[in-house]
Amino acid sequence: MQLKDVLILNGFKFNKRYGQNFLTDKNLLSSIVEKAGVTKEDTVVEIGVGGGTLTSAICERAKRVIGFEIDKNLEPVLKTTLAEFSNVEIIFKDIMKVKTEELEKYIGGEYRVVANLPYYITTPILMKFIEEGSKIKSICVTVQDEVASRLCAEAGTSEYGAITAGIDVVGNAKKIMKIDKKMFYPVPNVDSAVVNIEIDRNKYQGIDLNAYRNVVRAAFSSRRKTLVNNLMNSFKLTREDAEKAVGAIGKGVMVRGETLSTQDFVLLSTVLKNKSY
Numbered sequence: 001m002q003l004k005d006v007l008i009l010n011g012f013k014f015n016k017r018y019g020q021n022f023l024t025d026k027n028l029l030s031s032i033v034e035k036a037g038v039t040k041e042d043t044v045v046e047i048g049v050g051g052g053t054l055t056s057a058i059c060e061r062a063k064r065v066i067g068f069e070i071d072k073n074l075e076p077v078l079k080t081t082l083a084e085f086s087n088v089e090i091i092f093k094d095i096m097k098v099k100t101e102e103l104e105k106y107i108g109g110e111y112r113v114v115a116n117l118p119y120y121i122t123t124p125i126l127m128k129f130i131e132e133g134s135k136i137k138s139i140c141v142t143v144q145d146e147v148a149s150r151l152c153a154e155a156g157t158s159e160y161g162a163i164t165a166g167i168d169v170v171g172n173a174k175k176i177m178k179i180d181k182k183m184f185y186p187v188p189n190v191d192s193a194v195v196n197i198e199i200d201r202n203k204y205q206g207i208d209l210n211a212y213r214n215v216v217r218a219a220f221s222s223r224r225k226t227l228v229n230n231l232m233n234s235f236k237l238t239r240e241d242a243e244k245a246v247g248a249i250g251k252g253v254m255v256r257g258e259t260l261s262t263q264d265f266v267l268l269s270t271v272l273k274n275k276s277y
């Protein structure tokens with residue numbers, strides 16, 4: 001049976017608040033899961049199970065699937081669409097209220113995240129897993145195309161932002177596929193894209209991630225201001241000290257935060273932390 005029919009038979013009403021735009025094309029879903037690198041050895045966490053179409057494609061390739069869904073009205077739908085799979089469990093909870101540490105204890109080993117994310121909460125969900133997850137191998141997310149470009153942007157471009165630098169310090173993000181809006185049901189306003197992030201926690205060894213994130217946050221706190229001004233405001237530094245810190249990483253006093261690469265932010269956070277300016 002088609003997902004649309006199962007939804008109708010169960011009297012399901014789409015809840016706009018939850019960003020419910022479902023993917024139904026089996027070839028597309030299978031291709032996403034393949035490109036996410038999911039194998040029979042993998043445990044996969046899916047965020048926002050919806051009607052279970054992506055879940056089914058993951059179940060076919062993974063060892064174990066743990067899916068989260070906020071909308072309990074989807075329970076009877078999922079009983080039908082996932083009936084044939086014994087390697088899946090669905091947890092009806094708001095993912096933002098799930099403690100990552102407890103989830104990781106429950107999983108008991110490494111895992112991948114695969115999700116067609118609700119658009120209203122894309123960034124908080126991503127940052128939650130990037131910042132709190134310690135056992136994640138990869139995160140493969142379908143997001144609005146514009147957001148996908150931001151996740152993979154180069155330093156100095158208009159798409160580059162705090163989230164780009166936040167991801168790049170612990171992983172490598174790549175846009176792997178575009179998805180036309182017509183592939184979703186109901187059809188949203190904009191096209192989407194799939195981004196795969198391979199996590200590499202040793203990419204910058206020995207760095208203090210909290211210090212790094214504080215510096216990135218400061219650098220992007222006001223895009224119109226220079227890095228020196230943003231550092232002065234965020235860290236209560238004197239102009240002289242802020243200029244010295246920026247100079248210590250080989251940058252001029254007029255430089256703006258969005259031109260700094262991940263490597264620059266790593267250096268700057270170390271300089272500021274050790275006061276070595």
Ligand code: SAM
Nearest residue numbers: 018021022023048049050069070094095116118
């Ligand atoms: N995975 C399905 C697919 O690809 O067709 C559904 C994707 S749909 C874009 C996003 C799903 O996330 C919806 O089913 C929505 O109810 C669910 N959702 C929204 N906010 C959530 C949250 N905070 N926690 C868990 N699920 C959420």
